[in-house]
Amino acid sequence: MSTVLVLNSGSSSLKYQLVDPESGDAVAGGMVDRIGQSSGTVKHETGGEKVVRDLDVPDHGEALRVVKGMFDEVGPKLADADVIAVGHRVVHGGEIFSAPTLVDDDVVAGIRDLIPLAPLHNPANVTGIEVARELLHVPHVAVFDTAFFASLPAAASTYALDRKIAAEHGVRRYGFHGTSHQFVSTAVAAHPAVVAKLAAEGRGPETLRQVVLHLGNGASASAVLGGRPVDTSMGLTPLEGLVMGTRSGDVDPGVVFHLMRGGLSGADVDTLLNKKSGVLGLSGVSDMRELRGLVAAGDADARLARDVYLHRLRKYVGAYAAVLGGIDVLTFTAGVGENDYTIRSGVVRDLGFLGLAIDPAANEAPSGEARVISASPLVEPVETSPVGTPLVMVVPTNEELAIARFAADLVAAD
Numbered sequence: 436m437s438t439v440l441v442l443n444s445g446s447s448s449l450k451y452q453l454v455d456p457e458s459g460d461a462v463a464g465g466m467v468d469r470i471g472q473s474s475g476t477v478k479h480e481t482g483g484e485k486v487v488r489d490l491d492v493p494d495h496g497e498a499l500r501v502v503k504g505m506f507d508e509v510g511p512k513l514a515d516a517d518v519i520a521v522g523h524r525v526v527h528g529g530e531i532f533s534a535p536t537l538v539d540d541d542v543v544a545g546i547r548d549l550i551p552l553a554p555l556h557n558p559a560n561v562t563g564i565e566v567a568r569e570l571l572h573v574p575h576v577a578v579f580d581t582a583f584f585a586s587l588p589a590a591a592s593t594y595a596l597d598r599k600i601a602a603e604h605g606v607r608r609y610g611f612h613g614t615s616h617q618f619v620s621t622a623v624a625a626h627p628a629v630v631a632k633l634a635a636e637g638r639g640p641e642t643l644r645q646v647v648l649h650l651g652n653g654a655s656a657s658a659v660l661g662g663r664p665v666d667t668s669m670g671l672t673p674l675e676g677l678v679m680g681t682r683s684g685d686v687d688p689g690v691v692f693h694l695m696r697g698g699l700s701g702a703d704v705d706t707l708l709n710k711k712s713g714v715l716g717l718s719g720v721s722d723m724r725e726l727r728g729l730v731a732a733g734d735a736d737a738r739l740a741r742d743v744y745l746h747r748l749r750k751y752v753g754a755y756a757a758v759l760g761g762i763d764v765l766t767f768t769a770g771v772g773e774n775d776y777t778i779r780s781g782v783v784r785d786l787g788f789l790g791l792a793i794d795p796a797a798n799e800a801p802s803g804e805a806r807v808i809s810a811s812p813l814v815e816p817v818e819t820s821p822v823g824t825p826l827v828m829v830v831p832t833n834e835e836l837a838i839a840r841f842a843a844d845l846v847a848a849d
């Protein structure tokens with residue numbers, strides 16, 4: 436069995452998984468948390484065994500050494516795991532990288548050059564790649580969050596700014612979570628219920644209109660037509676669009692200048708919008724499970740946070756229905772999308788005019804599988820409904836598996 440080690444370096448965490456790209460099984464995995472803070476932890480899991488340790492991890496280089504140590508000590512030993520490649524999640528590929536790329540010194544330099552576009556994410560990605568190349572002498576592959584959206588139509592990727600200044604500074608909509616949006620929209624298109632729907636309507640897969648909602652700590656929406664992205668909610672950076680755990684999503688750009696005139700520095704506003712806003716800013720908690728608890732306990736701030744979160748989501752679904760000329764499948768994925776049925780029903784409520792409706796029993800049944808949760812057609816037969824009868828689905832994302840497969844394919848083709 437060959438494996439790929441997948442590394443996902445966040446601003447203060449390092450998630451990793453050792454994946455068999457053929458079967459899709461995760462052989463081992465874990466996370467180093469609170470990197471650069473005084474009380475870090477490492478969690479390592481393999482074959483049902485879970486080891487958790489507290490330790491100080493000053494930077495991402497040290498985090499990788501800790502991970503290598505966990506494999507050596509707890510297993511499986513990387514030397515015995517037939518690791519054919521290391522796959523790195525890289526958040527920003529700018530306009531240079533639009534596909535998974537075999538890493539060499541020039542590629543590392545290219546990712547470093549993009550730091551001004553992704554100051555929160557790319558520095559950790561560069562360190563992760565540099566240290567991993569020292570520790571593991573196998574091909575390294577960079578898989579970019581932006582790659583799937585590199586082909587967005589110009590009308591969707593262009594901000595209405597002075598063209599020269601925008602071009603000079605690389606200002607455009609790049610889009611993020613692309614590996615997830617691609618993985619999930621591909622799985623949706625292959626799902627038997629979707630294949631049957633298109634067949635019943637006498638349509639080809641190139642006409643399939645999907646909206647995918649990736650709702651994790653970071654959250655983004657995409658509109659996908661026939662497998663190609665036509666719009667997405669994140670922009671130049673992963674700050675635009677939906678309300679997130681700690682990020683504001685869309686705000687009037689005038690807010691930035693207003694706050695700066697009021698005495699906040701540029702760095703203060705950056706921190707405010709990225710780290711102190713969103714669900715956290717409104718309610719005091721960023722985790723959706725905690726928010727749900729507060730709402731149930733009658734907390735008014737939490738209730739408003741939830742209303743703002745859902746309102747924004749409904750707006751994006753409506754906007755993307757307009758972009759696509761209707762919706763065939765609305766899909767929920769990532770931590771919140773896969774697990775929180777109250778968020779799913781909250782989004783779909785009031786979207787009956789698009790033909791969207793949820794079956795409560797299907798929605799509330801716990802499952803880790805890709806599944807349909809929509810109610811039976813509101814209008815029958817399907818042909819008489821002006822926008823068809825869309826499906827609502829839950830599809831677990833698996834960015835690690837997607838990255839492992841990209842890396843294995845690239846190594847095999849080399």
Ligand SMILES: Nc1ncnc2c1ncn2[C@@H]1O[C@H](COP(=O)(O)OP(=O)(O)O)[C@@H](O)[C@H]1O
Pocket residue numbers: 650651652653680721722723724725769770771774775
């Ligand atoms: N059972 C659950 N019910 C509600 N929310 C959940 C559940 N499990 C995870 N979440 C939420 O998912 C979010 C994290 O999603 P995830 O996709 O893991 O994020 P990321 O990859 O961006 O760190 C958190 O807000 C967490 O509260």
Ligand SMILES: CC(=O)OP(=O)(O)O
Pocket residue numbers: 445526580611612651652653654673
């Ligand atoms: C790009 C991005 O927002 O990633 P994450 O959701 O992992 O923070």
Ligand SMILES: [Mg+2]
Pocket residue numbers: 651652769
């Ligand atoms: Mg994620």
